[in-house]
Amino acid sequence: LPGCPHRIFIIWAISSWFRRGPAPQEQSSPGGAPRAPSRNLFPKDTLMDLYVYISEHEHFTDFNLSSALFWEKRDLVYGDWTSGDNSDGCYEHYGEVDISQSVQQNGSIYIHVYFTKSGFHPDPRQKNLYRRLATVHTSRMINKYKRRRFQKTKNLLTGETEADPEMIKRAEDYGPVEVISHWHPNLTINMVDDHTPWVKGSVPPPLDQYVKFDAISGDYFPILYFNDYWNLQKDYFPINETLQRLPFRLSFCPLSLWRWQLYAAQSTRSPWNFLGEDLYEQSDEEQDSVKVALLETNPYLLALTIVVSIVHSIFEFLAFKNDIQFWNSRQSLEGLSVRSVFFGVFQSLVVLLYILDNETNFVVQVSVFIGLLIDLWKITKVMDVRV
Secondary structure (H helix, E strand, C coil), X not given: CCCHHHHHHHHHHHHXXXXXXXXXXXXXXXXXXXXXXXXXXXXXXXXXXXXXXXXXXXXXXXXXCHHHEEEEEEEEECCCCCCECCCCXXXXXXXXXXXXXXXXXXXXXXXXXXXXECCCCCCCCCCCCCCHXXXXXXXXXXXXXXEEECCCCCCCCCCCCXXXXXXXXXXXXXXXXXXXXXXXXXXXXXXXXXXXXXXXXXXXXXXXXXXXXXXXCCCECCXXXXXCCCCCHHHCEECCCCCCEEEEXXXXXXXXXXXXXXXXHHCCCCHHHHHCCCCCCCCHHHHHHHHHHHHHCCHHHHHHHHHHHHHHHXXXXXXXXXXXXXXXXXXXXXXXXXXXXXXXXXXXXXXXXXXXXXXXXXXXXXXXXXXXXHHHHXXXXXXXXXX
């Protein structure tokens, strides 16, 4: 994986800096007194029942529809790390999801997960079995919309193209970019094993979007997290009219607080999106490269490579700094070649155009672009440039 560790460090360092939110302000109640710490509404070792529904509706109400119930698991124990087939607290269920024509034609499909204290039911209409403080719910869209770009390139010498005729026709019908619904057959539901006395309004981002407080009691519900971090982009496949059912393997596992914090930080929206999605849209290969490196590379080799890459990055920035200092301190052109300056600009421009054409990763593009700017600035040192 060439350049992978370098990309890991640079993107992690920059994104971590951008993701630092403002220090949480001390929250006070309307009377001016500090808010009291809250507690988890599900104490440790609480017996729970799990209900998982699959629906095309974002807001679910069809509890009596048996076909919507994908998985029901009773008598789970909150904070249990020893049960399950592998004695790790995890349970797994495999099934197939029937899809309608709407989903086949780019419609959305949602998963609705309910945990209730043992003996209760998530349907609010069952007055004798439903309790608001005994039910925790979360949902999300489980299909993913991905853009497929049509490349209308052709050989400049022969005028021929290697593009599929069907793809050319779709490009004429849908334009250069087509949005297609995709499916991944794996998803994990994590319940965070955490009893931190969170204070409402003081939970640091990005954790605050997952900790849900009860408006009346002030306590918080158990934290549920859909974990698809290890789902590789290459394993997604498009949903179309040829598919009647979708394979789906759903897992439930407990998750520690510190691991949840790592996942939550990584799933935060990229800070570079303010530049526009098209500018910093990573290819599927780039999104998978870091995960594959972590999964398949020897940890010691990976650590060594990261250290070497960090040192390389430091020396690269020092080279930029020294180059600028050298040219900024020159009072004459003695011993310098004006032609070499212009040739350096030409060379840097060719390299930049080449890596842009090959869609090299963003970090390399930035490095080469900075080098080109420095070469352009050198022209002002060897010539009298006036506007």
